[in-house]
Amino acid sequence: xxxxxxxxxxxxxxxxxxxxxxxxxxxxxxxxxxxxxxxxxxxxxxxxxxxxxxxxxxxxxxxxxxxxxxxxxxxxxxxxxxxxxxxxxxxxxxxxxxxxxxxxxxxxxxxxxxxxxxxxxxxxxxxxxxxxxxxxxxxxxxxxxxxxxxxxxxxxxxxxxxxxxxxxxxxxxxxxxxxxxxxxxxxxxxxxxxxxxxxxxxxxxxxxxxxxxxxxxxxxxx
Numbered sequence: 473x474x475x476x477x478x479x480x481x482x483x484x485x486x487x488x489x490x491x492x493x494x495x496x497x498x499x500x501x502x503x504x505x506x507x508x509x510x511x512x513x514x515x516x517x518x519x520x521x522x523x524x525x526x527x528x529x530x531x532x533x534x535x536x537x538x539x540x541x542x543x544x545x546x547x548x549x550x551x552x553x554x555x556x557x558x559x560x561x562x563x564x565x566x567x568x569x570x571x572x573x574x575x576x577x578x579x580x581x582x583x584x585x586x587x588x589x590x591x592x593x594x595x596x597x598x599x600x601x602x603x604x605x606x607x608x609x610x611x612x613x614x615x616x617x618x619x620x621x622x623x624x625x626x627x628x629x630x631x632x633x634x635x636x637x638x639x640x641x642x643x644x645x646x647x648x649x650x651x652x653x654x655x656x657x658x659x660x661x662x663x664x665x666x667x668x669x670x671x672x673x674x675x676x677x678x679x680x681x682x683x684x685x686x687x688x689x690x691x692x693x694x
Contacts, residue, residue: 478493478496478503478504478519478522479493479496479569480493480494480495480496480568480569480683481493481494481559481568481569481570481571482524482569482570483509483524483525483526483527483570483610484504484506484522484523484524484525485522485523485525485613486506486508486515486517486521486522486523488612488613488614488617488618489508489509489510489611489612489613490508490509490510490525490533490534490610490611490612491506491507491508491509491515491522492506492507492509492570493505493506494506494507494681494682494683495682495683500516501518502516502517502518503518503519504516504517504518504519504522506522507680507681509533509534509535509536509611510533510534510535510536510537510611510626511536511537511626511632512536512676512677512680512681514680514682523613525610527542527555527557527570527597527610528542528608529542529543529544529545529597530542530543530604530606530607530608531607531608531610532603532604532607532608532609532610532611533609533610533611534611534626534627535553535572535599535677536629536632536664536675536676536677537626537627537628537629537630537631537632537664538601538627538629538664539601539602539603539611539627540553540599540600540601540602541599541600541602541603541604541607542555542597542598542599542600543597543598543599543600543604544597544598546597546598546600547578547581547598548575548578548583548596548598549575549578550575550576550577550578551574551575552574552575552598552599552600553572553573553574553575553598553599553675554572554573554574554575554583554585554591554596554597554598554599555570555571555572555596555597555598555599556568556569556570556571556572556573556591556595556596557569557570557595557596557597558594558595558596559571559595560592560594560595561589562590565589565590565591566587566589566651566652567585567587567589567591572599572675572677573585573586573587573589573591574586574665574673574674574675576588580593581593583596586672586673586674587651587672587674587678588672611626629663629664630663641658641661641666641676641679641687642658642661642690642691643658643659643660643661643691644657644658644691645657645658645687645689645690645691646658646687646688646689647668647679647685647686647687647688648685648686648687648688649672649684649685650683650684650685650686651684654670655688656668656669656670656672657669664676664677666678666679
């Protein structure tokens, strides 16, 4: 489905792969700024070159080298990732359409995320790790065009780390959290998660979203 009104947060297909719009800048020739969900590669394009997609229950896709399936009926628990599909944030919360956040704790079905956002149960769906039975593939517009070897590569975080050093944060890097206007240093990491000095934990992919974090100091021993 072609789009005439592109807006931030929409899922779209571009060159056969799932992307998410992070900014629309009408004054530019390539006004749609987005990143590919499988590896967070940033892309600039135009509305005529993308196809809109609204994620739904039992869709499966790749998020930064790992596959997930959307489950609107799953009960979230600490450590799960949620996809915010119907955002109605309160004044102090900072999230928008199709943002992916990690659950810190659950309170009566509502969740508090690791970014201190309170998300109501009516606003999100759970991203269950892996591919569910009879799920609908949305990582690719047409999976038949993607060789099996390439599909396996796309679901490998180690492959991401080996092939895009420029995107890899490191312990000692300092980032500005744009929403909260705070600076924090990375003190620990896992393969897909960052721990800041003040205790906040975020997915690596969030650091690559220029609307949420800005690198202000890069530790030299990368």
